Amino acid sequence: MIKDIPVITIDGPSGAGKGEVSRLLAKELGWHFLDSGAIYRVLALVVIRKKIPQDEITFLINAAKNLDIKFTNNYGLAPRVVLDGEDVTQDIRHEECGNIASKIAAFIEVREVLATYQRSFCRSPGLVADGRDMGTVVFPFAKLKIFLTASVEERARRRLLQLQDQGLNATLGTVFADLAMRDKRDRDRIVSPLKPDADAIIVDTTKLSISEVLQQILAHVKSMQL
Ligand code: DC
Numbered sequence: 001m002i003k004d005i006p007v008i009t010i011d012g013p014s015g016a017g018k019g020e021v022s023r024l025l026a027k028e029l030g031w032h033f034l035d036s037g038a039i040y041r042v043l044a045l046v047v048i049r050k051k052i053p054q055d056e057i058t059f060l061i062n063a064a065k066n067l068d069i070k071f072t073n074n075y076g077l078a079p080r081v082v083l084d085g086e087d088v089t090q091d092i093r094h095e096e097c098g099n100i101a102s103k104i105a106a107f108i109e110v111r112e113v114l115a116t117y118q119r120s121f122c123r124s125p126g127l128v129a130d131g132r133d134m135g136t137v138v139f140p141f142a143k144l145k146i147f148l149t150a151s152v153e154e155r156a157r158r159r160l161l162q163l164q165d166q167g168l169n170a171t172l173g174t175v176f177a178d179l180a181m182r183d184k185r186d187r188d189r190i191v192s193p194l195k196p197d198a199d200a201i202i203v204d205t206t207k208l209s210i211s212e213v214l215q216q217i218l219a220h221v222k223s224m225q226l
Contacts, residue, residue: 003141006126007127008031008128009142009197010129010131010217011146011194011197012147012194013182015150015154016149017205017213019035021210022128024210029126031128033130034134036114038071041098041101042088043064043114048100057107057109060107064113064114067117068085069081095175106185127139132194136195143224144224146220147196147201149203149205155179156172203216
């Protein structure tokens, strides 16, 4: 039974620190790791490459059902993402993919297909799941639900550094505007909007380092004896 496997969900907006914290937490616990945003981004990449109209739901569902994604070990770094045998780890991080991912993520039919795929990551000894609706919709039975937040200014600053690290071109102004627009779309959508579950623990990471956030979460894990 999937519900017998311990799951920790880490939800929140882009730039709140979910990705790195979730990955390090999974490593620390020796559990599996799910980057659900990467799956939405891969679907967005397929939509861009195959020129699938973003509002043609039948095409989107079909593309979602036929995704051939593999996450491969990247020796302590974020897993590499492989689509149809091609390494697309870098390609899916472009802002265009993030924006289209956020648009197609508003379709309930797309979310249902991807949620089924996301649940297949739930394997023994446990799963750390990173996303927007991990605690509210995909793994409502999770043992521990964390919701990370941070000011939009700080998230834009972090996102800019990430993009620069990846050698991608961007300015603080455009990253800020993109983030604010994506936040609004993710929060306002009718299906699975970005919001903390009633029993989620909210952690504001604006003034915290990754390791401080990780220590806070590990303290909860310990107190719950997970
Ligand atoms: O986490 P991210 O920035 O890589 O996610 C990209 C987009 O995918 C995000 O703006 C909204 C969507 N998404 C979602 O709707 N639900 C998730 N569980 C993860 C991502």
